[in-house]
Amino acid sequence: MILAKVIGTVWATRKDEKLVGTKLQIVRPVDLEYADKEGFFVAVDVVGAGVGEIVLVCQGSSARQTSTTENRAVDATIMAIVDKLDVAI
Amino acid sequence: MILAKVIGTVWATRKDEKLVGTKLQIVRPVDLEYADKEGFFVAVDVVGAGVGEIVLVCQGSSARQTSTTENRAVDATIMAIVDKLDVAI
Amino acid sequence: MILAKVIGTVWATRKDEKLVGTKLQIVRPVDLEYADKEGFFVAVDVVGAGVGEIVLVCQGSSARQTSTTENRAVDATIMAIVDKLDVAI
Amino acid sequence: MILAKVIGTVWATRKDEKLVGTKLQIVRPVDLEYADKEGFFVAVDVVGAGVGEIVLVCQGSSARQTSTTENRAVDATIMAIVDKLDVAI
Amino acid sequence: MILAKVIGTVWATRKDEKLVGTKLQIVRPVDLEYADKEGFFVAVDVVGAGVGEIVLVCQGSSARQTSTTENRAVDATIMAIVDKLDVAI
Numbered sequence: 146m147i148l149a150k151v152i153g154t155v156w157a158t159r160k161d162e163k164l165v166g167t168k169l170q171i172v173r174p175v176d177l178e179y180a181d182k183e184g185f186f187v188a189v190d191v192v193g194a195g196v197g198e199i200v201l202v203c204q205g206s207s208a209r210q211t212s213t214t215e216n217r218a219v220d221a222t223i224m225a226i227v228d229k230l231d232v233a234i
Numbered sequence: 235m236i237l238a239k240v241i242g243t244v245w246a247t248r249k250d251e252k253l254v255g256t257k258l259q260i261v262r263p264v265d266l267e268y269a270d271k272e273g274f275f276v277a278v279d280v281v282g283a284g285v286g287e288i289v290l291v292c293q294g295s296s297a298r299q300t301s302t303t304e305n306r307a308v309d310a311t312i313m314a315i316v317d318k319l320d321v322a323i
Numbered sequence: 324m325i326l327a328k329v330i331g332t333v334w335a336t337r338k339d340e341k342l343v344g345t346k347l348q349i350v351r352p353v354d355l356e357y358a359d360k361e362g363f364f365v366a367v368d369v370v371g372a373g374v375g376e377i378v379l380v381c382q383g384s385s386a387r388q389t390s391t392t393e394n395r396a397v398d399a400t401i402m403a404i405v406d407k408l409d410v411a412i
Numbered sequence: 413m414i415l416a417k418v419i420g421t422v423w424a425t426r427k428d429e430k431l432v433g434t435k436l437q438i439v440r441p442v443d444l445e446y447a448d449k450e451g452f453f454v455a456v457d458v459v460g461a462g463v464g465e466i467v468l469v470c471q472g473s474s475a476r477q478t479s480t481t482e483n484r485a486v487d488a489t490i491m492a493i494v495d496k497l498d499v500a501i
Numbered sequence: 502m503i504l505a506k507v508i509g510t511v512w513a514t515r516k517d518e519k520l521v522g523t524k525l526q527i528v529r530p531v532d533l534e535y536a537d538k539e540g541f542f543v544a545v546d547v548v549g550a551g552v553g554e555i556v557l558v559c560q561g562s563s564a565r566q567t568s569t570t571e572n573r574a575v576d577a578t579i580m581a582i583v584d585k586l587d588v589a590i
Contacts, residue, residue: 150323153322210476222485332587333581413576444527494512495513
C-alpha cells in the first residue's frame with residue numbers, strides 16, 4: 146500500500162454501470178513527513194476519507210477486496226485513514 | 235485509475251477472437267489541468283468516449299470487470315468520462 | 324495495452340511444462356510513429372505476428388485470457404497486429 | 413519479491429473492516445548490501461518481522477496468498493525474514 | 502516476461518508456511534547481449550536454473566501458474582532457461 150493525501154474529487158456522470166455510487170477521490174503520494182511527492186491518481190474511497198486526510202491506498206486486484214469495490218472496474222482503493230506513523234530508523 | 239485524454243484509435247483486424255468488436259482507443263495521461271503528460275497506451279472504451287474527451291482509465295485485472303471486457307485479453311479500460319475535477323489543495 | 328514491434332525470438336528448451344508449444348517473441352515498445360522506445364520484454368504470440376510487425380501487447384493477468392495462454396505462466400501476450408493508427412490530436 | 417528493511421509501523425484505526433487485526437509495517441527497499449534505496453511503502457506482516465529486519469515483500473494479487481491476507485485489500489505482504497544472501501556473481 | 506541472470510540465492514528460514522521448500526533465487530535483468538541492467542529482485546525457480554544462467558522471469562499473478570508456485574505468495578517465477586535469442590532487427 147502507498148501513503149497518500151486526498152486532494153480532491155472527480156465528477157463523472159457517464160461511467161460503467163457498476164461504478165454508480167462509488168466516490169472517486171484524487172490522491173497524491175506523500176513521504177514519511179506527509180510532504181507531497183510527484184503525481185496523482187484516482188482511487189475509490191471506502192472509509193469516508195475527507196480532503197486533506199492522509200490515507201493508505203491499495204492498488205491492483207486487491208483494490209477490489211472490499212464490499213464497495215467487489216467485482217468493479219476499480220484498480221485503487223482508499224482502505225485506511227492514517228492516525229500516525231512510527232518510524233524507528 | 236489514471237486521468238487521460240483520448241487521442242486516437244487503433245485499427246487491428248487480426249486480433250484474438252475474443253477482442254472482436256471492442257473499440258481500441260489511444261489514451262495519453264494528463265495532469266490536473268488536463269495538460270498532456272508523457273507517453274500513451276491503448277485502452278478498450280466501454281463508455282463511448284470520443285477523441286479529445288478526458289477519461290478515467292482502469293488498469294490490470296480490474297480492467298476486465300465490465301460486461302464488455304470480461305474474460306478478454308484487456309489490461310486497460312476507459313470506464314468513466316470526466317465532467318470536472320474539484321481539487322481543493 | 325502497449326504498442327510494440329516484434330524484434331526477435333527466444334529459444335528455451337527447458338521451461339515450465341505448461342509453456343511447451345508457446346511462441347516466445349521479443350518485443351520493443353514503439354511510439355506513435357513506430358520509432359523504437361527504450362527496453363524490451365518477452366511476450367507469447369497468439370496471433371501469428373512476424374518479426375518487424377507492429378502489435379499490441381496485453382500484460383498482467385489479462386495476458387492469460389486467450390485460449391493459448393490460459394492457466395500458463397505468461398505475463399505478456401501479443402493479442403493484436405496493428406493495421407494503422409488514427410491519431411487525431 | 414523485493415528485498416526491504418522494516419523501518420516502522422502505520423497506525424490506522426479507521427480502515428476497511430477486513431483489515432482489522434493486520435499489522436501494517438513500513439518497508440524501505442534495500443540493495444544487496446542492505447543499504448537503503450529510494451522510497452518506501454506499506455506491507456502487511458505475516459511472519460513477525462521486527463523493525464530493522466531484512467525481509468522479502470511479495471506484491472500484487474500474490475500478496476493475498478497467505479492465511480492472514482486472504483481476501484483482504486492488501487497489495488504487499490512481508491512473507492519471509494532474510495537470514496542471508498549468497499551472491500555469487 | 503523479462504530476461505534476467507541468476508546471480509545468487511536468498512536464505513530465509515522464517516517464512517510463510519506455504520513457501521517452505523521453494524528455492525528463492527536473486528535475479529538481475531539483462532539486455533539482449535546478456536549485459537547487466539540496473540537492479541535485482543527475488544524469484545522462485547521452477548526449472549532448476551543455476552547461478553549464472555540466463556532465464557525468463559514471469560511476474561504478477563501469472564507467477565503462480567506453475568505446480569510449484571500455485572496458491573503461494575510468489576510474485577516472480579523463473580519459468581524458462583534461455584538457450585539463445587534470435588534478434589532480427
